[in-house]
Amino acid sequence: MLVTAPLAEFCALMIDEIYGELPSRIYASLLMRGRSTIQQLAGDTGMNARQLRHGLALLLQHNLLYYHLDTGSPQCFYEANVEHAYNLTRTGKILEMVEESFGPAAKDVMQTIILTGQARVGDLVDAYQKRIDRVNRAMEALKAEDPFGNGADSHELNGDTPPETKSEKKPDLLISSTAQLKSIICRLVDAELLDAVHKTTYESPEDLLAMFEAEILATYPGKEVKGNKAKAEYKDRVAEALRKDRSGSKSLKRKLEQNGLSAKRRKLFDGAASASGTPDGELDLGVDPNQVICINYEKCLVDLRNRRLMQFSADIIGTTTSWVYGSLLKLLSKDVSRCRDDPIIDHYEKDDERPVPVVVTTAQILDTIKTGLDLSVGLGKVDALKISTAAAEKITAQAPRKKFFIDVQAEVEGDATSDEEEEEEDVKPIMDLDYRPATNGVNGVNGTHVTSGANGVNGTSSKVKVEPRERRVDRRTQLRHHLLLLSESTQGFIRHCGVDEWTVDFEPLMRALRQVELDSAIENTAGREGIRLVRMLRAKGKLDEKAIVGICLMRKADMLKKLAEMQKAGFVQTQEVPREAKADVKKSFFLWYFDPEMALERVLDVAYKTMIHSLQVLDMLREENQVVLSLVKRTDVKGQEEGKLPKFYIDKYAQFLKHERMLLAQIHRVDDLVAVLRDY
Amino acid sequence: MAAIKSEGELAKLTIIKDELYETMKEHGSEEREFSQADIKALNVIPNNDTATLLKVIQALTDEKLLVGFALPGGEIRWRWRGREDARKYTSLPDEATMLVYGIIDSAGQDGVWVRHIKARANIQDATFKACIKVLETKGYITSMTNVEMPNRKMYIRADLKPSERATGGPWFTDGELDEAFIKAIEGIIFEYIKTRSAYMSRGTSVPQKLPRKGVVTGEVARGVKRTATDISHDDATPVPPTTKGVPPPRKKEMFLPMPAGYKKYPTVNEITEFIHMQKVSSAMLGVADIQALVDVLVFDGLIEPIAVNSRKGYRVVRPTKQDTLSYAKRKQEQEAHPELGEPELGPPPVSSAVTEAPCGKCPVFELCQEGGPVAPSTCVYFQEWLGLEEPAVLSGTVPP
Incomplete structure (x- = not known):
């Protein structure tokens, strides 16, 4: 992450807000001077060794630092971990997300772990045991006083306030036994939201890269990589080593799996626990009590991203569809560990080594979707004749390439399907309307023939899609309607990558979302005319005044005013192109353009x-x-x-x-x- | 001897001349360029005698019936000119006026800039002014303005209409962009696309298991007068409900997206046709003009192009966020209550986090820093945002 001055200032302020001034000053100094030893820090901050030790310990406890110790060197280098410092802002959101997907008890555990920064599993269990005992004692005392056991039920206003949430004032404890605690930890580890603290947790990415590079370089003769082939191989080996190291944090999850308790079983167990109150029998869930755990922000971000995408789809399409989308994303992101691939770590020399994108099927989505959700709403009801099933069911097996011009893409798409096909379709559904068997299940099977290319078969199988009026549509078909709508969207919410198989190309989708966010920021600053000009420049590239005025249907004076205003705000840029070899301002073209990166x-x-x-x-x-x-x-x-x-x-x-x-x-x-x- | 010979020759020449002129007219429009070989191939000149040809052409050119011009390579070509037009030339008093008229004539519908005429004709200012005066009084030329270069004084032949490029097309009135007109047409087009690319739900969700009889399938543009096309289009869609059961409780009306693969998203051609049927404007709005307007709507982020099979239609974005009240209705309301302000097309923009806070719209954002002349801790906008202070008087620069 590029650390700009405002970002650095914000991180320091955030630490000041949460942990106080001492760590904040050390942190600010580390940000400003880069990696430093403790002596350098003492010089920079003017603090004594005791203060520094306290501050550094606190920062380390909360994962806000990297440190690096070269073998044989007496000096330890400290470096600011900006990602984690920034992620402190997101604590509330993460807790809310955990509560939504895992329940209030899990939120409580997560909150404790975030507040302590990192914790030994054993210590966590002890702490909770103590708390449970204390409450039990209090309850008994209360019961003695009030035989009906219904004391004042005080609800904390703000969940974010530090540990007093779990003070004696709360008689109804969220976690009633250590077994429940352990099962929650297991579930969070399984969801990758919790991470094991391991050997290289505190190495900064740069140190890690340098370390592996040195290690691998040593295996080459003469400690030198020669030739393009060898260089590519070297790059690959470094990436692989880094990947291996990164998966080290997953060891905890793997251990759980080895212990033979599948996620499903744990879930069942937990269901039983919440149903019967206290589970009987100590089940050792295989978490080493000496294991130190901390929060895995990367995975938390993936889940937060899912929420954001759901919001996005609700805004663009509708609420019902967004719920379907949410279920799909949840399924899909089980195996997605981070939002963005690292250019070095996720570098693959050959395309076939690249991990294939995760795919979910309609059946899987149907299995997870909430039963209370009415899928029949949220879509327009249209005559079957007005629907082109071939277009709706179009399967895009390949991820889209990065496109530069929207128009070109639209053209290509238009050509992809021949008119002939369409004509065929116009006729078919009419016949099918009468022949159509009553059950949809059979047609669902027919759907597999879509790829065969035989038009006759296509016609019948495509019937599944058409929404028949006055006929009961089964849930699966309704679900598919929503999925198809999502895949048709210009934002590219999902891709229909095979028959009844769906995937999400996050990169272009996030680009679309980023664009929407940027556009809304621009629109709210420069108005609708401003956004019109920006979108125009984005679609057409660099244009000079005359070309713009020809397209934008605005008065030239208004247009120039708006452009100048946006240039001042940094949204559009100009480029001077001299007409002759001798650059003369009067004889130059001025091209306006929109640079998304700069904006x-x-x-x-x-x-x-x-x-x-x-x-x-x-x-x-x-x-x-x-x-x-x-x-x-x-x-x-x-x-x-x-x-x-x-x-x-x-x-x-x-x-x-x-x-x-x-x-x-x-x-x-x-x-x-x-x-x-x-x-x- | 020579005189007698030339007399006979002259008569002969006149005949050949007229014949050549008529033949050339038969062989193409005024635009056609004839090369020497072309003219020879017409077989009008006896024996294809080059000397005769030269004389004939010279005579025709003198009468302004032929216009000669040189190609870049040096080759000379000719075009014929109508007798009517030629008479205009011959009726002019002097060579200079003819030259000026020739330049203006050749510029055609685009017209020509005064300075260009002067440069090409290479005549003195006074002479030029006299020429223009003669031409104007004779009613041969008239002045015009070009929207691209409104400051240039230009002339055009009086019997020609300035080209689209010069007038700016139907969106311009007297060289000025007609914003009110554009806005009105935009409103109509947007409403048309909105009602045809999204499904108007009356908010009556019928229980799934019941047959869906009481649901209106075709959408009707509310507030806009229905045209003949609309009504005839409606015939294609199923007949609205006839069963009069208990009306389901009215819930919120909203637009819903069409299912994937919907084939009837309006195309530009359909929109153009609709505009024609509505007879909203006396100006001829071609497909290209409508396309320009539709493009602007796309850039405004109100609609998006969507290709279903090879059909390129347009649909409204964020259908569920659209106002169910039509633009025309809202406009009427606004006229009744002017304090509401001009209605915007489509839903309000998505709120952006940075512009919600005072900083996103702050005029002194760049200067703001703790310890600086403007600082967050003394920020009046923040005070106002937090509700600690009454809004400042200068409402123009104050962020909301």
Whole structure:
């Protein structure tokens, strides 16, 4: 990740916000000076050794640092881990996501792990055991007082507040036994959301690369790689070594699988647990109590991306379809470990070595989709004659190549199917409407013939697709309607890669989403005319004024004003092309163009700065409300503000909390944008 | 001797001349270029005698019935000119005026810039002005403006209409872009595409197991007067419900996407036809003009092209977010309540996180820094955003 000044500032501020000033200052220094030894840090920050040790330990505990120790060297180098520091912003979102997919208990465990940074499984179990004991004791005491056992049920307002969430005040514990805890850990590990801390966790990617490169280089004669073939092989070997190292964190998952407890069984077990309250019998789930675990942000991002994509499809197509899409993504991303491939690690010399994209089938989706979801809604109802099944069912076996011009692509697509085919189709469905057997199942099988190319067969099999009016459509067909709609979309939500097989090409899809986010940022700044010009330049390339004015149907003066405005905002650029060898400004063409990369950088920059400013405003508000906040913090006031503080203070406190929520929510919203533009 | 000979010859020449002129007319339009070989092949000149040919052509050119011009290689070609036009030339007083008229004539529908005429004719300013005056009083030429270069003084033959390129096509009125007109047509086209590329759900979700009888299948453009084509189109779609059961509870109306492979997404040709049927404009709007407007709608992000088989149609984007009220209706409402502001086509843009916060729209964003002249901690926009302060008076520059 490219660390720009605003990003660095934001990370330092974020650490300041969560962990205080001491680690933040060390972190800021590391960001500014690059990797440093402890002596250098002492010189840069002016702190004493004790302070530094404390700060570094805290940062390390929370995975915010890399360190590197060369063999035989007395010096240890520390380096800032910007990814993790930035990901602190996403804690709330990750917890929400975990709660949604694994339940509140899992969220509780995840929260504990995030708060501690990294934890030994044994320690976690102990901590929870203690908590359970304490609550049990409290419950007993409570029962003694109140025979009906229904005490005041206080709900915490904010789940993000540190550990007091699990204080004695909460009688209904989310986790009632250590066995449940272990099963949750297993499930989270299985979902790759938790990761084992291993040997190379704290090596920065660059160090790791250098290490493996040196290791592999040593095996070559003369420690030199000569010739193109050898170079390619070398590159491949480095990538493979890195991949092997990366999969080291998956060892935990593998161990679980080896212990013979499949994900399914665990799920069953868990279901039983929640049904009967406490599972009987100690099941050792095979997690080594000495194993240290931490959160795996990469996988969390994949799941967050799924949520974002679901939102995206809901916006573009509709809610019902987005639920279908969500199920598909969930299935698909089981084997997707990260959002973006690393150019070095995921480099394959030969295309056939590249891992094939994951594919899911209609049946699989049908199995996972929520039964309560009514698939019959969310789509227009149209006469069968108006549907071209060949076009709808078109199978695209290959991932799309990177395209440069939208128009060209549209042309090619148009030519792909011959008119003849269409004519054939126009006739067929009419006949079929009467002949059609009552069950859809049979036709589903027919669907396999689509690839055979025989038109007659095509006609019959394609009948599955056509939505017959006044006839009950089975769920599978309805589901397919939604899937086909998704695959037809111009954004490329899914690709129909085989008969009843679906996959997602994340790269072009994310490009489309990035474009939508960029466009909305531009549209909200420069208006509809602005976005018109930008899209035009994107589609047509570089244009000069006259060409633009011919297409955009705007007054020339308005157009120039808008372009100048957007150039100032960094959304469009100009290029000067001299007409003659002697460059003369008066005799030059000025071409306007839209550079998505530059616009993206620009929006990212604004986003970081917005987040920084939000945090700074929050700081300012804290300062202003210093009096109230210091009162609220007092242990004798905490928790019973209503009774102990005058109304004026309570109002002020409430207002401050409201503003804090607004600002933090805004940071989260901006982070959503940053995630799309940078990480997904 | 020579005079007698020339007299006879002259008569002969006149005959040949007229015949050649008529034959050339028969062989092509005024646009056709005749080379010397072409003319010889007409077999009008006795014995294909080059000297005679030369004389004949000279005579015709003098009468302005033939226009000679040189190709880049030096070869000379001729075009014939109608007698009517030729008479215009011959009626002009002097050579210079003829020259000027010739230049304007050859420019055709595009017209020609004054400075170009001067440069080509290579005559003095005073003479030029006199020429123009003569031509204008005779009603042969008229001045015109070109939308691409509105500041240039240009002339065109009076009997010609300026070309599309010069007038800017139907979207221009008197050399000015007619934005109100464009907006109106855009509204009609967008409404047409919207109602034909998305399914209008009345929000009555019929239980799955019931036969779907009470559902209207064809969509009707609300608020827009239905035209004959619409009604005839409707005949193709199933007949609206006849059964009058208990009306299901009315829920929110919304547009829904069409199923994949829908074949009836409107194409540009259909849109053009629709516009013609609506008779919205006296100006002839060709397919190319409509295409230009549709392209703008695509660039505005309101519609998207979609190819089903080889048919290239257009459909509305984000159908579920579309306003079910038609543009025309909203426009009427706006006229009734002007405070609502001009209705925009399509749904409001997707909100962007950066522009929600004050910073995304801040005019002094670049200067803003803690410790600087403008700082987040003293930011009035943030105060306002948090509701701590009344909106500033300068509403023009203030972000919402």
